[in-house]
Amino acid sequence: MPFDYDLFVIGVGSGGAAAAKAAAQYGIRVGVAEKEALGGTCLNRGCVPKKFIVYAADFALKNRMAHDYGWSESKRHFSWLRFINSVRQQIKSIHESYQETLEKAGIELFRSHAKFVDEHTVEVDGRNITADKFLIAVGAQPMKPDIRGIEYGITSRQIFKLPHLPKRLAIIGGGYIGVEFASMMNAFGCEVTVIDTSKIILSGFDCDVRRHVQDGLSNRGIRFIGNSTAKAIKFCEDNLLLTIAGDSQKIMTADSVLVATGRAPNTSNLGLENAGVKLGEKQEILVDEYSRTTQENIYAVGDCTDRLQLTPVAKAEATAFVKTVFGDQPQTVNYEHVPSAVFTRPEAASIGMSEEKAKEKFGDSIKCYQTKFQPLISQLTIKDEQALMKLVVEGESERILGAHMVGEHAADIIQSLGVAIRKGITKQDLDDTIAIHPTTAEEFLTLS
Ligand SMILES: Cc1cc2nc3c(=O)[nH]c(=O)nc-3n(C[C@H](O)[C@H](O)[C@H](O)COP(=O)(O)OP(=O)(O)OC[C@H]3O[C@@H](n4cnc5c(N)ncnc54)[C@H](O)[C@@H]3O)c2cc1C
Numbered sequence: 001m002p003f004d005y006d007l008f009v010i011g012v013g014s015g016g017a018a019a020a021k022a023a024a025q026y027g028i029r030v031g032v033a034e035k036e037a038l039g040g041t042c043l044n045r046g047c048v049p050k051k052f053i054v055y056a057a058d059f060a061l062k063n064r065m066a067h068d069y070g071w072s073e074s075k076r077h078f079s080w081l082r083f084i085n086s087v088r089q090q091i092k093s094i095h096e097s098y099q100e101t102l103e104k105a106g107i108e109l110f111r112s113h114a115k116f117v118d119e120h121t122v123e124v125d126g127r128n129i130t131a132d133k134f135l136i137a138v139g140a141q142p143m144k145p146d147i148r149g150i151e152y153g154i155t156s157r158q159i160f161k162l163p164h165l166p167k168r169l170a171i172i173g174g175g176y177i178g179v180e181f182a183s184m185m186n187a188f189g190c191e192v193t194v195i196d197t198s199k200i201i202l203s204g205f206d207c208d209v210r211r212h213v214q215d216g217l218s219n220r221g222i223r224f225i226g227n228s229t230a231k232a233i234k235f236c237e238d239n240l241l242l243t244i245a246g247d248s249q250k251i252m253t254a255d256s257v258l259v260a261t262g263r264a265p266n267t268s269n270l271g272l273e274n275a276g277v278k279l280g281e282k283q284e285i286l287v288d289e290y291s292r293t294t295q296e297n298i299y300a301v302g303d304c305t306d307r308l309q310l311t312p313v314a315k316a317e318a319t320a321f322v323k324t325v326f327g328d329q330p331q332t333v334n335y336e337h338v339p340s341a342v343f344t345r346p347e348a349a350s351i352g353m354s355e356e357k358a359k360e361k362f363g364d365s366i367k368c369y370q371t372k373f374q375p376l377i378s379q380l381t382i383k384d385e386q387a388l389m390k391l392v393v394e395g396e397s398e399r400i401l402g403a404h405m406v407g408e409h410a411a412d413i414i415q416s417l418g419v420a421i422r423k424g425i426t427k428q429d430l431d432d433t434i435a436i437h438p439t440t441a442e443e444f445l446t447l448s
Pocket residue numbers: 010011012013014015016033034035036037038039040041042043045046047048050112113114115137138139140156177266269270301302303304308309310311312314
């Protein structure tokens with residue numbers, strides 16, 4: 001019996017949407033299922049609304065500097081509700097464009113939960129749909145640690161829907177989400193405390209970047225409690241009381257607690273056992289380098305495979321999957337040079353190896369070049385705001401293994417530099433490049 005579709009995609013987030021659109025261009029029949037809003041985490045409760053909040057918070061920070069730049073004092077009031085409603089409106093209009101794109105591409109959309117019945121069938125809205133091939137792109141969801149009273153904590157899903165800003169915010173977890181929200185909420189005037197089981201925030205990043213971001217955020221008034229966690233959360237007379245355990249042992253009070261301790265693959269209630277798709281220890285879908293699961297006609301991309309939980313990575317995996325399976329051009333994703341940024345103030349961004357990773361791999365043949373300086377913008381105003389730039393190079397050729405930055409425009413600078421580093425440039429290539437002056441980026445060309 002012929003299948004209803006050549007490809008059926010479960011989840012219309014970053015990975016699923018990219019795959020469905022690319023596959024439809026091969027003239028095949030594509031169906032998709034999405035149980036929540038189109039666009040997934042990134043558009044609805046991740047990168048996009050987060051970046052709008054970063055911009056909103058930047059007004060507060062720039063406003064504080066404005067006086068030193070000759071502007072008269074002005075009292076401005078920030079309305080969180082008015083702002084977040086505008087964000088919602090903008091996202092709604094993007095939903096419409098998603099829907100139009102799917103329609104134009106001839107992709108059929110089912111607005112419901114999909115669950116495998118067998119390896120060629122899913123049940124969607126009480127109906128069995130068959131397909132030759134499936135792509136699972138169901139993403140991940142916030143993990144909450146097993147802490148007494150954890151139900152009082154909100155996650156990144158709820159923070160975008162807060163009716164008002166908390167006066168005192170405690171954040172459990174100093175990874176990407178924890179520190180980004182710490183930075184934004186602090187700019188809005190919230191008292192923020194970050195509690196992390198590591199001594200320094202942002203594990204996985206270069207050690208100098210981690211320290212520099214933590215110092216920068218501390219200078220802005222954010223408190224960090226390292227080597228510690230919350231053991232219990234209790235609601236008492238309109239306050240939340242957190243019992244802190246670890247290096248620091250105390251009880252602290254907050255109005256809201258954001259839990260940002262990682263995201264777990266969204267793989268329960270998918271009927272994967274009916275389809276022969278196996279999971280790993282973290283409930284991630286096991287895939288090979290072509291994103292094929294343990295069932296040969298079923299593939300998986302994005303956060304549900306827990307390789308690198310970033311939007312451009314989910315999209316790259318989706319594109320590689322389509323080229324491999326429908327374009328007859330087998331393609332894998334290179335995870336070595338994936339740039340990433342933490343949109344704190346100061347902003348951090350990295351590509352390639354940290355000093356620690358490079359030492360592990362190349363030992364004493366690596367060398368680091370680093371500078372800390374006061375950027376021009378803060379010379380008239382915040383005197384202690386320093387930018388950091390660091391290159392990790394290897395061997396006599398001084399091939400660049402990694403580039404790291406903390407400071408204004410770090411994400412954009414590292415993004416551009418990343419192209420060259422992926423192509424294998426050396427430190428000398430940077431030295432030989434004529435700079436644009438005056439910029440922050442030019443400092444990467446004169447490191448010694
Ligand atoms: C607060 C926050 C900020 C972030 N900021 C950034 C950033 O700045 N840059 C960056 O690169 N990444 C960022 N990320 C990570 C990024 O959002 C994810 O890596 C990306 O969205 C993963 O895409 P995906 O397609 O794997 O999953 P998702 O985008 O999560 O999409 C999965 C979709 O599948 C749907 N689904 C799940 N199960 C089913 C089912 N059974 N049937 C039908 N539909 C189903 C879900 O409803 C969802 O829409 C952020 C994440 C968060 C939480």
